[in-house]
Structures are given as structure tokens and as C-alpha cells.
Amino acid sequence: xxxxxxxxxxxxxxxxxxxxxxxxxxxxxxxxxxxxxxxxxxxxxxxxxxxxxxxxxxxxxxxxxxxxxxxxxxxxxxxxxxxxxxxxxxxxxxxxxxxxxxxxxxxxxxxxxxxxxxxxxxxxxxxxxxxxxxxxxxxxxxxxxxxxxxxxxxxxxxxxxxxxxxxxxxxxxxxxxxxxxxxxxxxxxxxxxxxxxxxxxxxxxxxxxxxxxxxxxxxxxxxxxxxxxxxxxxxxxxxxxxxxxxxxxxxxxxxxxxxxxxxxxxxxxxxxxxxxxxxxxxxxxxxxxxxxxxxxxxxxxxxxxxxxxxxxxxxxxxxxxxxxxxxxxxxxxxxxxxxxxxxxxxxxxxxxxxxxxxxxxxxxxxxxxxxxxxxxxxxxxxxxxxxxxxxxxxxxxxxxxxxxxxxxxxxxxxxxxxxxxxxxxxxxxxxxxxxxxxxxxxxxxxxxxxxxxxxxxxxxxxxxxxxxxxxxxxxxxxxxxxxxxxxxxxxxxxxxxxxxxxxxxxxxxxxxxxxxxxxxxxxxxxxxxxxxxxxxxxxxxxxxxxxxxxxxxxxxxxxxxxxxxxxxxxxxxxxxxxxxxxxxxxxxxxxxxxxxxxxxxxxxxxxxxxxxxxxxxxxxxxxx
Numbered sequence: 211x212x213x214x215x216x217x218x219x220x221x222x223x224x225x226x227x228x229x230x231x232x233x234x235x236x237x238x239x240x241x242x243x244x245x246x247x248x249x250x251x252x253x254x255x256x257x258x259x260x261x262x263x264x265x266x267x268x269x270x271x272x273x274x275x276x277x278x279x280x281x282x283x284x285x286x287x288x289x290x291x292x293x294x295x296x297x298x299x300x301x302x303x304x305x306x307x308x309x310x311x312x313x314x315x316x317x318x319x320x321x322x323x324x325x326x327x328x329x330x331x332x333x334x335x336x337x338x339x340x341x342x343x344x345x346x347x348x349x350x351x352x353x354x355x356x357x358x359x360x361x362x363x364x365x366x367x368x369x370x371x372x373x374x375x376x377x378x379x380x381x382x383x384x385x386x387x388x389x390x391x392x393x394x395x396x397x398x399x400x401x402x403x404x405x406x407x408x409x410x411x412x413x414x415x416x417x418x419x420x421x422x423x424x425x426x427x428x429x430x431x432x433x434x435x436x437x438x439x440x441x442x443x444x445x446x447x448x449x450x451x452x453x454x455x456x457x458x459x460x461x462x463x464x465x466x467x468x469x470x471x472x473x474x475x476x477x478x479x480x481x482x483x484x485x486x487x488x489x490x491x492x493x494x495x496x497x498x499x500x501x502x503x504x505x506x507x508x509x510x511x512x513x514x515x516x517x518x519x520x521x522x523x524x525x526x527x528x529x530x531x532x533x534x535x536x537x538x539x540x541x542x543x544x545x546x547x548x549x550x551x552x553x554x555x556x557x558x559x560x561x562x563x564x565x566x567x568x569x570x571x572x573x574x575x576x577x578x579x580x581x582x583x584x585x586x587x588x589x590x591x592x593x594x595x596x597x598x599x600x601x602x603x604x605x606x607x608x609x610x611x612x613x614x615x616x617x618x619x620x621x622x623x624x625x626x627x628x629x630x631x632x633x634x635x636x637x638x639x640x641x642x643x644x645x646x647x648x649x650x651x652x653x654x655x656x657x658x659x660x661x662x663x664x665x666x667x668x669x670x671x672x673x674x675x676x677x678x679x680x681x682x683x684x685x686x687x688x689x690x691x692x693x694x695x696x697x698x699x700x701x702x703x704x705x706x707x708x709x710x711x712x713x714x715x716x717x718x719x720x721x722x723x724x725x726x727x728x729x730x731x732x733x734x735x736x737x738x739x740x741x742x743x744x745x746x747x748x749x750x751x752x753x754x755x756x757x758x759x760x761x762x763x764x765x766x767x768x769x770x771x772x773x774x775x776x777x778x779x780x781x782x783x784x785x786x787x788x789x790x791x792x793x794x795x796x797x798x799x800x801x802x803x804x805x806x807x808x809x810x811x812x813x814x815x816x817x818x819x820x821x822x823x824x825x826x827x828x829x830x831x832x833x834x
Contacts, residue, residue, distance in 0.1 A: 214816060226707075230707065232714050236329055241314045243311075244292060245283055245311075245314075261284060329718060330719045330720070340657070342655045345440055345464045351424070358407065362376055392418075393420065397420065410423075436650040443648055465655065490586070494584065505530040517530070517585070517612045539571055544568070569625075585615040588611050589608070694746070697819055700818055705735050706732065724795045778800065
């Protein structure tokens with residue numbers, strides 16, 4: 211009568227073992243550390259020893275310095291040493307490396323090998339990192355101005371107006387003409403086809419021409435849109451970091467606040483959030499001899515810019531190259547970049563995929579320029595901080611390297627391959643392109659590590675409140691329900707273990723509302739066990755045998771428990787789906803807790819009761 215299938219015992223054993231394994235990482239505290247990552251290329255040999263010696267010479271003894279996952283991780287004894295070490299390391303390494311505060315895991319390797327990681331704590335429990343990003347709106351306006359200039363050139367060419375010159379200036383677009391008639395014809399053309407532009411004739415002493423600029427509403431729309439698009443891009447990039455419940459919001463007209471809970475300014479976060487590395491495809495002007503002459507004389511053709519190849523001459527000097535000022539395809543038209551290896555020569559390559567507009571431009575260019583050279587420019591903005599008279603001054607270093615210049619062998623459009631990037635650059639570029647292009651460059655206006663917003667004392671009180679209430683419930687059940695109280699307590703402990711394990715497995719972020727959700731699920735699990743125990747008592751009162759009463763108690767209470775929890779589960783799903791921040795965190799914790807409590811209250815407690823009473827056929831009394 212009181213039976214339980216063996217396969218369910220096996221299932222419970224597996225669940226219990228998995229719960230213990232995936233809960234264990236939460237007992238290992240994280241260690242303050244400084245993470246050093248290389249911005250380009252590979253780590254130099256002996257960097258770990260050099261850093262360790264540098265810190266010891268400044269009176270700081272690191273707990274450990276080692277290369278972990280391609281970065282140098284400097285582990286420190288306390289947060290004070292961590293901050294001091296970062297201040298010492300950054301000036302020493304320069305712009306080639308990024309030294310960032312981090313929290314290093316102390317979880318044993320065998321646990322990490324099983325994929326077991328501790329839960330991430332929210333800003334209100336552990337704190338995190340705070341970035342204030344400043345959007346370069348002028349760059350977005352300049353970018354759109356250059357696009358308008360290219361469109362105007364095409365329109366004038368189609369209208370068969372000759373002898374014109376179109377150039378971008380800080381004031382907008384300057385156009386000069388050969389005759390007054392051409393200017394009048396162009397003015398009518400602009401008024402008809404470019405409704406968001408306005409024009410003013412040049413003064414008579416500056417020739418026949420006009421200054422063209424965007425109307426104020428269009429300029430404001432582009433500037434505001436750049437911030438909004440960057441916010442969306444940041445959300446996508448932060449999703450790739452696996453950070454739960456980040457805070458991303460606009461501040462003022464051109465700034466964005468980013469708060470990452472449980473993160474201490476890791477190098478990966480800074481790199482992915484603030485990086486603006488991209489590719490540009492430009493036509494080559496002249497030959498290498500012309501580029502060398504331009505470098506020597508300083509005279510560059512009006513339609514060209516002087517760049518340098520990434521590779522160098524045998525004597526270490528840089529190789530100049532002249533490229534067109536006109537960009538064939540820019541980074542915002544790249545949809546995807548997948549790193550790979552060229553099967554023919556084994557060299558790293560990147561498979562590029564363009565959007566429709568970019569594919570059309572590339573097709574048109576290659577169609578008209580087979581046999582000519584096209585170059586690939588790798589552009590990267592690297593934020594720098596240096597001290598001038600004791601004051602930190604922030605600037606941005608722009609690196610532009612020509613990574614490849616090759617002859618166009620045939621016509622292609624949206625899909626093609628590019629060589630010249632190393633594997634690390636290709637992988638980083640791929641992540642940035644998949645998350646979306648930044649509408650405008652951003653600089654780190656402010657970065658700092660922040661502590662728990664509710665204070666350590668309040669956090670400690672919240673943890674104590676949950677634990678004390680849990681212990682009180684356990685004591686009450688033993689006193690009130692005797693043996694079945696012990697069974698209930700075992701089910702409750704496993705329920706709490708399951709909640710922690712599931713949240714750790716899925717990388718959920720635990721916040722103070724999450725603690726409230728855990729407390730609520732413990733209470734709901736208590737309700738389920740009370741229903742079962744009271745049903746067993748009721749069956750005993752009406753004269754059923756002890757074994758029949760136990761079986762009936764579980765069978766008749768199960769339906770009620772499922773119905774009661776289903777309504778709460780729907781509420782949790784609604785909060786998780788439509789809420790954000792603390793509301794979403796509470797909803798997720800509630801969902802996990804309800805599912806685990808139903809399993810432990812109905813299945814686990816019955817398995818334990820069957821183990822204790824199932825073989826006692828002549829059972830006369832039940833301790834309940």
C-alpha cells in the first residue's frame with residue numbers, strides 16, 4: 211500500500227548529488243585581484259615575474275601571480291592591496307595592456323571542470339562596477355555629414371553638373387561650382403531631394419558655391435539617436451558577458467550609466483563595453499612608390515590619405531600606403547565577422563558578411579575595379595588615462611593600421627573573406643559586430659567600484675532573518691509533527707539546497723528581493739508539508755490504518771498542493787517576463803523555489819516516509 215518506485219529513488223539521489231556539487235562553489239569566497247590583459251598580440255614572456263617583483267619592491271606581497279585563461283591574474287590579500295596594486299601596475303604597463311580590478315574565483319579546479327560556479331550577487335548585496343560613458347555625438351554628426359557629402363556628389367553627377375567640388379568642413383558641407391547656373395541648378399536639386407539640409411551661398415570673395423548643413427531638428431535627432439543606439443548596443447554587449455540585471459540608463463544629453471552587479475571592472479567588461487574596433491575598406495591610390503614619395507615630401511593627393519601597413523620593413527620602418535578618402539564599406543555595414551583559418555595556407559582569416567546596402571556598394575566597386583587594389587583598415591579607439599601635474603587626464607588613442615592590401619580578383623558583394631587579423635583580434639571583432647555597431651564612439655568618463663547599496667549591516671540582517679526563520683521552522687516541525695517533522699525538515703533542507711544549486715547553474719543574480727523570494731518559497735514549502743501532515747492525521751482520526759493513512763495523505767494532498775502552487779507560479783512567470791530589476795529577480799527566484807518545493811514536498815518527503823514505514827506491515831502507530 212505504501213510503495214515508491216525504485217527509479218524515483220535513483221532520480222532523487224541524482225538530484226541530491228547534483229545539488230550538493232552545484233551548491234558547493236558558494237562556500238568559496240572570491241579573492242580581490244588585478245586582471246592584466248593584452249590589448250593586442252600576446253603576453254610578453256616573463257610578465258608574471260616582472261609584475262610580482264614590481265609589487266614586492268613597493269611593499270605589496272601578492273597571494274599569487276599566474277597566467278589564467280590568457281590573462282595575468284594578480285591575487286591580493288585584501289581590497290586595499292588590490293587598489294594599490296592596480297595604481298602601481300597601470301603606469302608601468304602602458305597602453306599595450308589593460309589592468310583592471312576583478313574578483314578571482316577560489317573554487318577548486320575539479321568543481322569548475324564540472325561547470326559549477328557560485329551565484330552572482332546583485333549590487334545591493336555585493337556591489338559591482340560603475341561606468342559613466344560619454345558619447346561623442348559630434349562624431350555621429352560628422353559621420354552623417356560625410357554620408358550626405360557622398361550622396362550629394364552622386365546626385366550632382368547624375369544631374370550632369372560638372373566642375374563642382376564637394377568637401378566636408380567643421381561647418382558642414384562646402385560645394386563650389388564653375389558657374390552661377392550650376393549653383394542654381396544644384397540648389398533646386400538639394401531642395402527637392404535633401405529635405406533635411408539647408409544651404410547658404412558663399413560670400414562673393416570665396417567664389418561661386420554654398421555651405422550646406424543639417425537643419426537643427428535633424429542634427430538633434432541624429433545626436434539623440436546616437437545615444438539611444440549605443441544604449442541598445444551596450445545591452446547586447448553586456449548580455450554576452452552573462453551579467454544579470456545590469457543597470458543601463460541615460461544621464462543628461464550625452465552620457466550613459468552602466469552598472470554591472472558582481473563585476474569589479476574586469477578587463478573583458480571594459481573591452482567589450484567600450485571598444486570601437488572595426489574595419490574599413492578603401493581603394494588604393496597610386497602605387498607604393500607614390501606613397502613613399504608622399505611620406506617623404508609631405509604632399510598627399512587631395513583625394514587620398516596616408517596610412518601605414520601593419521607589417522614593417524626588415525629594418526623596422528613602417529610601410530606607407532595611399533588610400534582613398536572615400537570609404538567603400540564601413541563598420542556599421544558589417545553584419546557579422548566569423549574567425550577561421552584559410553584552408554589553402556593555414557593563415558587566420560575572418561569571414562565578413564555585409565548588410566544589403568554594404569553588399570551593393572561592395573559589388574558596385576568590385577565590378578568597376580577588377581585588377582585594382584583594395585585595402586582593409588583596422589580602426590581601434592583605446593581609452594587612455596595619464597597623470598598631468600597629479601591630475602588624471604583622459605584621452606583616446608586612435609589606431610589605424612592597414613592589415614591587408616590585395617588585388618581585386620573578381621566581383622563579390624555581401625560575403626567574402628579578409629586576412630591580416632590575428633586570432634584574438636578576429637574573435638574580439640566578431641563579438642563587437644554581433645552585438646551591433648556603436649552609432650558613435652564612447653569614452654570612459656568615470657569608472658569606479660561601488661559597494662553594496664544597502665550597506666553591509668542591512669545585508670547581514672537580511673541573511674540572518676532568513677536563516678533564523680528557517681531554523682525556527684525546523685524546530686517547530688520536530689516538536690509539532692515528531693517523526694514526520696523530521697521528514698519535513700529533510701525535505702525543506704533539500705529544497706533550499708536545490709534553489710541555490712539551480713540559481714548557480716543558470717547564473718542567476720541573487721539580490722535582496724531574491725532573498726525575499728527564497729523566504730517565500732520556504733514558506734510555501736512549509737504549507738505543502740503541513741497539508742500532507744494534517745491530511746495524514748485526518749485519515750488516522752477516521753480509523754484508517756497507519757500505512758493507508760500515510761498513502762492517502764500524500765495522494766489526496768498532492769492535488770491541492772499543485773493547484774495552490776500553480777497560481778503562485780503564474781504570478782512569478784508574469785513578474786519574470788514583464789518586470790525588470792528587483793521585480794524580475796524576485797519572480798525568477800519565486801519560479802525556481804516553487805518548482806523545487808513541489809518536488810521536495812510531494813516526492814522527496816514521500817520517499818523518506820516510505821523508507822521509514824514502507825516495510826513495517828504491522829505498523830500500529832505513526833509519529834505525526
